[in-house]
Structures are given as C-alpha cells and as structure tokens.
Amino acid sequence: MPRTRVYEAVTERLEILDTEGRVDDALMPEIDTSRIRDLYRDMVLMRTFDEKALKLQRQGRMGTWPPIKGQEAVQAGVALAMGENDWLIPAFREHGIMVLRGVPLHLVYAYWAGDERGSSFPEDVRCFPVAVPVGSQWQHGAGVGLSLKLRGEDAVAVTFGGDGSTSEGDFHEAVNCAGVFGAKTVFVIQNNQWAISIPLHKQTAAETLAQKAHAYGLPGIQVDGNDVFAVFTAAVEAIERARRGDGPSLIEAVTYRLGDHTTADDASRYRGEEEVEKWEARDPIIRLRRYLDHQGLWDDDQETILREEAQSWVDAQIKVLEEMPPQEPEEMFTSMYAAMPPHVAEQMGELIQETRS
Amino acid sequence: MSASGAEGQALHAVPEVATEKQTIAQAVRDAMLEEMERDERVIVLGEDVGVDGGVFRATDGLIERFGAERVIDTPLAESAIIGMSVGLAATGFRPIAEIQFMGFVYPAINQLFAHAARMRNRTRGTLSCPMVVRMPYGGGIHPPEHHSESYEALFLNTPGFKVVVPSNPYDAKGLLISAIRDDDPVLFMEPKRVYRAFREAVPAEAYTVPLGRAAVAREGTDVTLIAWGAMVRVCLDASEVLAREDINAEVVDLRTLNPLDRETIISSVVKTGRAVVVHEAPRTGGFGAEISAQIHEHAMLQLEAPVQRVAGFDVVFPLAHNEKLYLPSRDRIVKAVEKVLAF
Numbered sequence: 001m002p003r004t005r006v007y008e009a010v011t012e013r014l015e016i017l018d019t020e021g022r023v024d025d026a027l028m029p030e031i032d033t034s035r036i037r038d039l040y041r042d043m044v045l046m047r048t049f050d051e052k053a054l055k056l057q058r059q060g061r062m063g064t065w066p067p068i069k070g071q072e073a074v075q076a077g078v079a080l081a082m083g084e085n086d087w088l089i090p091a092f093r094e095h096g097i098m099v100l101r102g103v104p105l106h107l108v109y110a111y112w113a114g115d116e117r118g119s120s121f122p123e124d125v126r127c128f129p130v131a132v133p134v135g136s137q138w139q140h141g142a143g144v145g146l147s148l149k150l151r152g153e154d155a156v157a158v159t160f161g162g163d164g165s166t167s168e169g170d171f172h173e174a175v176n177c178a179g180v181f182g183a184k185t186v187f188v189i190q191n192n193q194w195a196i197s198i199p200l201h202k203q204t205a206a207e208t209l210a211q212k213a214h215a216y217g218l219p220g221i222q223v224d225g226n227d228v229f230a231v232f233t234a235a236v237e238a239i240e241r242a243r244r245g246d247g248p249s250l251i252e253a254v255t256y257r258l259g260d261h262t263t264a265d266d267a268s269r270y271r272g273e274e275e276v277e278k279w280e281a282r283d284p285i286i287r288l289r290r291y292l293d294h295q296g297l298w299d300d301d302q303e304t305i306l307r308e309e310a311q312s313w314v315d316a317q318i319k320v321l322e323e324m325p326p327q328e329p330e331e332m333f334t335s336m337y338a339a340m341p342p343h344v345a346e347q348m349g350e351l352i353q354e355t356r357s
Numbered sequence: 358m359s360a361s362g363a364e365g366q367a368l369h370a371v372p373e374v375a376t377e378k379q380t381i382a383q384a385v386r387d388a389m390l391e392e393m394e395r396d397e398r399v400i401v402l403g404e405d406v407g408v409d410g411g412v413f414r415a416t417d418g419l420i421e422r423f424g425a426e427r428v429i430d431t432p433l434a435e436s437a438i439i440g441m442s443v444g445l446a447a448t449g450f451r452p453i454a455e456i457q458f459m460g461f462v463y464p465a466i467n468q469l470f471a472h473a474a475r476m477r478n479r480t481r482g483t484l485s486c487p488m489v490v491r492m493p494y495g496g497g498i499h500p501p502e503h504h505s506e507s508y509e510a511l512f513l514n515t516p517g518f519k520v521v522v523p524s525n526p527y528d529a530k531g532l533l534i535s536a537i538r539d540d541d542p543v544l545f546m547e548p549k550r551v552y553r554a555f556r557e558a559v560p561a562e563a564y565t566v567p568l569g570r571a572a573v574a575r576e577g578t579d580v581t582l583i584a585w586g587a588m589v590r591v592c593l594d595a596s597e598v599l600a601r602e603d604i605n606a607e608v609v610d611l612r613t614l615n616p617l618d619r620e621t622i623i624s625s626v627v628k629t630g631r632a633v634v635v636h637e638a639p640r641t642g643g644f645g646a647e648i649s650a651q652i653h654e655h656a657m658l659q660l661e662a663p664v665q666r667v668a669g670f671d672v673v674f675p676l677a678h679n680e681k682l683y684l685p686s687r688d689r690i691v692k693a694v695e696k697v698l699a700f
Contacts, residue, residue: 087448120481128447129480133471139437140472143444150400150426151449169464173437180432335482336516338540341569341616344516 009214011207013222016229019282021290029233031080033297039080039228040292041306043072043285046096048310049105049317050259053112056318057263063114066093067259070226073284074190074253076100077231081239082158087148089128089141089159093190093257097160101127106320115327126155134195135161135168138187142178145185145248156184156242158235164195166209172216178248179217185248186238187213190225192257197270213250225253226284256282329355376558381551384526384559385415385491388533389453391563393423396451399537402429403438403455403491412457413493413552435461439468439490446486447476451537459494459546460503466511473542474517489536489543494522495587495637496684497550499677506674507586507638512544513615513647519568520614522546524589526557528612531566539568548587571618573625577607580631580694583622583648585611588635588685595690606694614644622648623655630661631697635685640668662700665693 016027031039050069056062068075075096082088088101095108102125111118111130119129128144131137141159148155165171166189178185189209193200206212213220219241223230231253238249256279260267267276292298333340333348340348379387392399401416401423407430410417420428431438435456442452456462462469469490477485496505512518521536521543523529529547536543574589575596582592589610596606607625611618626632632652634645645666652664667685675683 089444116479117481119479120483123483128484129476131472133467136440136467136471139440139468140444140447142437143441144448145444146441147445147448147450157444170436170440170467173432173434174440177432177434177437177441181429331481335478335480337477337519338485343616343619 009211011211011214011220011222013224014230014234015224015227016233017227017287017291019287021287021292021294023229023291027233029229029236031229031232033295035080037292037297039076040285040288040298042076042079042096042100043228043288044306045310045313046072046075046099047285048307049099049314050095052314052318053109054259054263056109061113062109063112064262064264065112066262067257068093068096070258070279070283071190071192071255072096073228073288074188074225074231074255077228078158078188078235080232081235083155083239083243085126085153085155086239087126087128087144087155087157089137089144089157090130091134091137091161091165092130092132093162093192094160098127101125103127104320105314105317106324109317109321110324113321115324116331117324117327135165135170137161138165138171138174141185141187142174142181142183142248145178145183145242146181148184149182149245154243156186156239158186158188158239160188160190162195163189163191163193163200163203163209164198165189166212167203175213175218175248175250176216182245182247184242184245186235186242187248187250188235189250189252191252191254194257194261194267194271196261196265199271208252210250210252218247218249220250220252222252222254225255226282226287228284228288255284258283375561377561378556379526379559380553380556381523381526381529381547382413382415382553384530385533385547386417386419387559388530388537388563389416389419390422392534392537393419393427395563398449398451399453400427400429400445400450401453401455402431402442404431404433404457406430406455411455413549415491415547416455435463435465436468439465439473442488442490443468443472443476443486446488446542447484451487453489453491453537456490456492458504459492459508460506462492462508469512469518469542470515474515477541478517485540486542487540489533489545491545491547493549493552494546495548495550496674496680497587499680502676505680507546507636507669509546509614510638510642510644513644517542518615519543520546521568521612522548522586522614523612524548524551524574524586524610526559528566528572528610530559531564532568532612534563535565535568538565543568546586550587551590554590566612568613569616569618571612571621572610573607573621574610575606575608577605577629579605579629580607580633580697581622581625581629582606582608582633582635582690582694583611584608584635585614586637588637591685591687592635592690595687595694598687598691599694604694604698617648617651619651619655622652626652626656627659630659632660633665633667633690633693633697635667635690637669637684639671640666641671643668662697665697667693
C-alpha cells in the first residue's frame with residue numbers, strides 16, 4: 001500500500017515584451033508589422049474612450065462607469081487572436097474587446113448611461129451583453145462553447161472575468177463542466193489584483209489563478225497581462241486548441257486596474273499611491289510604444305495623428321449616442337416576452353396613459 | 358378515481374386518435390421524445406437524465422434514441438445546468454434542463470433570475486432564452502428533506518418566465534410540447550405526487566395544450582375552487598364530498614400560473630360568487646394571495662364572501678411523519694367551502 005504521486009502539474013508564466021519595450025526574440029510571435037501598429041492603435045483607442053467616459057460621468061452625461069485603464073493589452077491581444085465567427089462572452093470590464101469585436105462604442109456608452117438599447121447589438125456581432133452578477137458569465141461561456149461543439153461550428157467561445165469572480169462557485173462549475181464536455185471555450189481571467197477593495201491574496205490562498213485550471217483537467221497558463229505579445233501568444237494557443245476540438249483552456253492575464261473599480265468607488269481608501277505608481281510604470285501602452293520606437297515603426301507625428309483621430313472618432317460616437325431618440329416608455333415592456341401576455345399589455349397601457357396625460 | 362374517471366366528468370374531450378393509457382411521467386417523456394424527433398435543436402440536460410433515464414424515469418430511453426450529445430448527463434451543478442442552458446439557448450439550441458427536485462433549484466436562482474428571465478428584455482430582443490426548466494415539485498411522497506417544496510411564488514414575482522404546472526397526463530404532454538416550442542424560458546413544474554398515481558388516455562402523437570389557458574376541471578355553480586398541479590385532484594375529491602351535501606363546486610385548474618388566465622377565474626367567480634384558492638406552498642406571500650387580490654380587483658361586487666385560502670402552513674416543509682398534516686387535504690378544502698357558504 002504505497003503512498004504515490006497521482007498528479008503533478010506545472011503552471012507556466014509567459015512574458016515576451018518587457019517594460020522597456022524589448023522582446024524575447026525566441027518567444028516573439030509572428031505578427032505583421034502593420035498588425036502590431038494596429039494593436040497599438042487599438043490600445044490607444046481604448047484608453048481614449050475610457051478616459052472620455054470618465055469625463056462624461058463627471059459632467060453627468062454618463063452613469064456609473066467601470067474603467068479599463070491599464071487592461072488594454074489583455075483585451076487587444078485576445079481580440080487579435082479571435083476569428084471572425086468566434087463568440088465573446090464578457091463580464092463588465094471588457095468594453096475594449098467588445099468594441100474591437102464590433103460592438104459600436106455609442107452602444108457601450110448607451111448601456112452605461114442607462115439605456116437598455118446599448119445591449120442590443122447588430123446581428124452580425126457575436127457578443128453577449130455585459131454580465132454584472134459576478135462570475136455568472138463563465139457559465140454562459142461554457143454553454144456557448146458546448147453549443148459550438150455540438151453544432152460542429154468552426155468557432156470558439158471566449159469568455160472573460162476578473163480575479164474576484166474566480167471565488168464564485170459559477171467559475172468552478174463552468175470550468176469543470178467545460179472540461180467534462182470538451183467545450184470549445186477559452187476562459188480569460190483579467191487578474192487586475194483588486195476586486196473592489198479586496199486584494200488577490202484575500203481572494204485565494206493559491207499562488208496563481210492559472211493553476212485552478214489543472215484541478216479541472218484543463219491547461220492553464222499565466223501571462224504578463226500588460227504584455228500584448230504574451231497575451232496574444234497564449235490566446236492563439238488556447239483558441240486554436242479549442243477550434244481543433246481539443247477542449248477548453250484557461251488564461252490568467254496578470255494586469256492591474258489603474259483606475260477605481262467604478263466611478264462610484266475611491267480606490268485610495270484601500271490601496272497606496274506607491275503601488276499604483278509601480279504599475280503605471282508597467283503601462284501596457286507605453287511598453288508597446290517603446291517597442292515600436294525601437295523597431296522604427298512609429299514616430300511622434302504618427303502619434304499626434306493617432307491621438308487626434310482617436311479623439312475625433314470618440315467624439316463622433318458621443319454625437320451618435322446623444323442623437324439617439326429617447327426610448328419610448330413602452331420599450332420597457334415590449335421585449336419582456338416574444339408575445340406580450342395580457343397582464344403586461346394592461347400594465348403597459350397604464351404607463352402610457354400616465355405618461356401621456 | 359381517475360381524472361376522467363367514473364364519478365368525475367372527463368377533463369377534456371376524448372380524442373379520436375390512437376391513445377395510450379399513460380401516467381404523467383410517461384406523458385412528459387413522450388412530449389420530449391416527440392419534440393426531439395421534430396426539432397433537432399431540442400436537447401435534454403441534467404443530472405442522471407441520460408443512462409439512468411432520470412430519477413423519476415421521465416427521460417427513460419431518450420439517450421438510446423438520441424445519443425449522449427442530445428441527452429446530456431451533467432456534473433452535479435444546478436447553476437451550471439441553467440447557466441450553460443442560457444449559453445446554449447442564446448446560440449440556437451432549445452434546451453430542456455432538468456432540476457432533479459425543485460428543492461435543489463436555489464444554486465441556479467442567480468442564473469434563472471439574473472439571466473434566463475432577463476435576456477430578451479435586456480438585449481431588446483437581440484438574444485433570448487427559449488428553454489424549458491423541468492422541476493418535479495411538491496409534497497406527498499415521503500421523501501427526505503428538501504424534496505417536497507413548491508417554490509412557484511418565487512418565480513411568479515420574477516418577470517420573464519412562464520410558469521406551467523400540469524395536473525394530469527393529457528395536459529402534461531400538451532403543455533410540455535407548447536413549452537418546448539415557446540420562445541421564452543418556461544418553468545415546468547411537475548407534480549411528483551401524482552407522477553404515477555393514475556393513468557389516462559393520451560394521444561400517441563404530438564399535440565399542444567396552449568399556455569396561459571386554465572381549464573374548468575369540473576363545472577359547478579356554488580363555489581369556485583382554484584388550484585394547480587397535484588392540488589387539482591384533491592379539489593376534485595373535495596367536490597365529490599361536497600356534492601353529497603348538494604354543494605356544487607366548480608374546479609378551475611390553472612395549468613399556467615404565468616401568464617395567468619384571469620378571464621376563466623373571474624367568469625367562474627362571477628358565476629358562483631365564492632372562491633377558495635388551494636396551494637401547497639406556504640400561505641403568506643403565496644400565489645393564492647395574488648389570485649385573491651385579482652378577484653377582489655375584478656369581481657368584488659359579485660363576491661358573496663371573502664376569498665379563502667387553503668395552503669401550506671408558514672413553516673418548513675415537514676419530514677415524512679407530518680407531511681399529511683401539512684398538505685392541504687380534502688377535509689380542509691371542504692371546511693373552507695363551508696365557511697364561504699356560511700358567510
């Protein structure tokens with residue numbers, strides 16, 4: 001009756017691009033230089049519309065907004081690795097990748113400004129609406145991945161969540177079930193270190209979040225989430241694996257929430273300025289800009305043009321947002337059911353009468 | 358007594374097609390079988406629904422017929438069963454999810470309330486969740502703890518669902534087929550107490566019983582008994598006792614709780630002037646309160662007496678020894694009727 005080792009796992013961490021913009025040539029993925037410039041543009045665009053949303057919020061033109069500042073590389077890297085028909089199942093800090101996947105920015109703004117039409121995406125955009133109940137979206141990601149597998153579709157489901165959501169039961173059920181069913185799902189954890197005020201070490205005693213995948217029989221990898229090349233490389237591996245039918249996998253992207261949890265939060269209550277400064281030095285956008293500079297792929301003129309273009313594109317989206325006609329009161333009722341039941345129709349009638357009298 | 362038995366009148370016209378005497382459990386199984394044959398988007402998932410055929414045998418034989426890709430044995434994870442069904446339904450499948458007992462639905466409440474019920478509205482119709490959640494509910498089978506609950510009130514206060522409760526094999530099949538074809542999430546509560554209590558003629562082929570329509574299970578003139586699921590038979594039973602006292606009770610079997618067929622309720626109460634609502638769930642905040650409120654809103658001047666409720670007590674559903682004391686009984690219903698008649 002010996003005591004033997006029945007299972008051992010090693011969790012890898014991948015880093016390719018350092019804070020000075022130097023890359024590990026052996027690990028550097030093959031990406032066209034034009035695509036690398038696009039990655040940079042995408043990340044600057046995200047930063048621009050995120051900062052703009054904060055301004056709008058302060059002006060009373062936006063509701064509560066969860067900023068994505070600092071997490072642009074995770075979202076741009078995964079977006080670049082996704083195929084046209086792949087599904088995105090976001091949580092609520094994924095505006096960047098949602099926009100890259102085709103969700104019009106004015107709709108993202110509309111949702112956070114308090115208008116349900118912001119979750120009514122164009123038909124060809126394969127994206128779930130924002131999921132606010134923490135961790136619940138992981139289950140949808142598993143379900144969509146199973147759906148694609150059962151239908152034999154050449155598409156995968158990419159689902160996102162934060163470090164805090166890995167403490168929810170739904171995370172464990174979803175990863176476990178995806179493993180059992182061989183769902184075509186890629187789980188991406190944006191480990192931004194903080195779940196409102198709770199730091200990662202109070203969220204789990206585990207050394208990494210990636211290792212949790214191993215308990216459910218999935219490959220799990222940790223990447224430097226502020227390194228867009230590492231994120232892209234891991235995402236390509238995971239997405240290709242799922243697409244081949246070899247099953248789901250999990251990516252832990254270690255990043256940092258440079259902003260508050262939302263505009264209703266004040267992060268200075270629970271974390272020090274030093275920590276934030278340390279992470280500002282690891283800013284994913286600065287890092288990629290340094291890489292582009294080293295490679296002679298970018299200059300200050302291009303930067304000026306990009307910033308101006310980003311700003312005017314965002315301004316144009318705000319114009320679209322603010323030109324949306326207000327919702328009719330009955331829109332609260334008309335999408336409740338495929339066919340409106342009599343009691344709902346009756347209540348809708350009451351509201352219409354009230355609003356028009 | 359069968360629902361269409363010697364003493365009572367037939368609940369529905371005897372169909373002129375090939376029929377088979379079936380239990381509710383068999384009718385439920387056949388409904389799924391017919392729809393899976395008809396529509397390849399229909400899949401079944403849940404705990405023990407595959408190889409075992411379901412703990413109540415409601416999915417018996419489906420895996421042999423349709424294979425493990427359409428009859429999916431899931432890990433023991435209710436939230437995943439519903440959460441994955443949301444993902445499946447929003448991307449083109451029509452999942453029939455089984456929650457083994459309604460008492461075990463709590464882990465899935467977040468997925469049901471926060472997602473399944475809201476998907477259509479919050480995306481303004483871009484995505485929806487056409488799914489059925491089958492849940493054996495209710496007491497009367499002397500089971501262990503947490504196997505006897507009736508949680509319909511929770512779901513009736515959550516817009517976005519349809520809630521359906523058959524009381525007999527014919528309706529079980531026709532309502533379940535309607536539920537599967539419906540474009541919204543339907544909670545299908547199966548009265549496990551009468552799963553196999555009686556058989557009745559059920560057409561061999563597919564047919565529908567419309568959602569949102571109650572049935573008059575027994576016509577009467579003196580008082581309206583309003584019930585659903587397993588309580589319908591208890592009401593019919595009470596009506597026979599009352600008939601011996603020359604009290605002619607009408608029994609309304611709601612069949613669908615949301616959307617509620619208010620018209621049938623009100624026209625019956627207008628006719629009889631008296632109403633007793635019967636349900637297994639605790640009285641306070643139970644659906645009986647809603648029905649009573651609606652009767653008062655729409656037929657108060659026709660009422661001869663306040664509406665009475667015969668319901669479960671506001672206590673934890675007892676273990677087997679006290680189960681009979683808890684559940685609304687024939688005698689309790691008879692007493693409530695006597696009370697409204699004496700008012």
